Amino acid sequence: MKAVRIATRQSPLALWQARHVASLLTAGNPGLEVSLVEMTTEGDRFLSAPLSAVGGKGLFVKEIEQALLDGRADVAVHSLKDMTSVFPDGLILAAVPTREDPRDAFCSPEGYTLARLPPGARVGTSSLRRSCILRAHRPDLEIVSLRGNVQTRLQKTRDLKLAGAMLAAAGLKRLGLEHHITEIVPVADSLPAVGQGVLAIQCRGEDAEVRALLAPLEDLTTRGAVRAERAFLAKLEGGCTVPMAGHATVVDGQVHLRGLVGRPDGTRVVRGEVRGPVPEAERLGEALAEELLSRGAGDILRDFARREDASRA
Numbered sequence: 103m104k105a106v107r108i109a110t111r112q113s114p115l116a117l118w119q120a121r122h123v124a125s126l127l128t129a130g131n132p133g134l135e136v137s138l139v140e141m142t143t144e145g146d147r148f149l150s151a152p153l154s155a156v157g158g159k160g161l162f163v164k165e166i167e168q169a170l171l172d173g174r175a176d177v178a179v180h181s182l183k184d185m186t187s188v189f190p191d192g193l194i195l196a197a198v199p200t201r202e203d204p205r206d207a208f209c210s211p212e213g214y215t216l217a218r219l220p221p222g223a224r225v226g227t228s229s230l231r232r233s234c235i236l237r238a239h240r241p242d243l244e245i246v247s248l249r250g251n252v253q254t255r256l257q258k259t260r261d262l263k264l265a266g267a268m269l270a271a272a273g274l275k276r277l278g279l280e281h282h283i284t285e286i287v288p289v290a291d292s293l294p295a296v297g298q299g300v301l302a303i304q305c306r307g308e309d310a311e312v313r314a315l316l317a318p319l320e321d322l323t324t325r326g327a328v329r330a331e332r333a334f335l336a337k338l339e340g341g342c343t344v345p346m347a348g349h350a351t352v353v354d355g356q357v358h359l360r361g362l363v364g365r366p367d368g369t370r371v372v373r374g375e376v377r378g379p380v381p382e383a384e385r386l387g388e389a390l391a392e393e394l395l396s397r398g399a400g401d402i403l404r405d406f407a408r409r410e411d412a413s414r415a
């Protein structure tokens with residue numbers, strides 16, 4: 103192979119991620135020419151509306167996947183967190199590199215940690231998951247919708263004089279913005295989104311040459327966690343963005359998967375966890391989803407879908 107084209111969004115984080123994969127490929131393949139195909143997606147065009155209202159997950163990836171399918175690019179780099187549980191026919195998750203910090207980070211211009219937030223403090227996030235978790239713990243907090251790329255959200259946090267905002271530690275670290283973090287929140291306190299901190303490297307399944315090129319970028323521990331998390335997601339995903347979290351770790355060949363489904367206002371939360379060997383990662387993810395569904399997650403999701411329909415009508 104002489105040249106490979108990587109499709110990416112144009113946000114600073116997406117470009118960092120695509121360039122990172124480009125540099126991994128160049129380092130491992132002297133003489134390989136790597137170029138970026140920069141694209142604007144639907145998700146970038148509707149930055150003012152809440153993510154859940156404009157269609158949620160998948161919005162940032164559809165056009166990029168189409169470029170792959172059309173042969174306008176050979177590789178696509180995404181945040182795995184932004185991807186739906188099912189890929190279009192013909193595309194595969196060719197490699198997942200070693201996961202970056204999967205945790206949420208609290209960024210407070212005033213220097214607050216979550217525990218020290220004054221009663222009624224306003225906290226920015228547009229993630230239903232983060233809203234659910236924050237409110238379940240602190241019903242007094244006011245959640246303020248915050249969208250846009252990472253830098254925009256930090257700027258809005260200051261402009262709106264919010265007490266702080268919740269963002270993914272991974273994005274902040276990749277962009278060299280970790281000095282904004284006042285607290286890295288433990289996974290047990292703010293369960294991360296499925297795929298948070300993981301880069302998804304996608305290509306056409308039939309493209310054996312590109313698959314071989316990408317294979318060395320794979321991290322098996324990360325893959326084990328991703329398989330469990332995405333099986334969990336697939337069982338729960340009703341087509342729209344829902345307040346759910348799913349996070350797995352792999353230690354000594356054992357998967358530990360934790361999951362959560364709740365109301366965005368935190369008034370109901372169903373949590374659970376499973377453990378088992380890596381080869382059974384998918385089964386574990388499905389089993390946890392089924393367990394949560396039987397313990398009330400099904401009602402929460404149905405209720406939530408009805409409200410979404412009503413708000414769209």
Ligand SMILES: NCc1[nH]cc(CCC(=O)O)c1CC(=O)O
Nearest residue numbers: 181183269270272273298299300
């Ligand atoms: N929702 C957008 C998004 N998609 C991936 C990341 C962060 C990087 C990652 O999780 O890999 C972010 C920003 C954030 O949630 O703060």
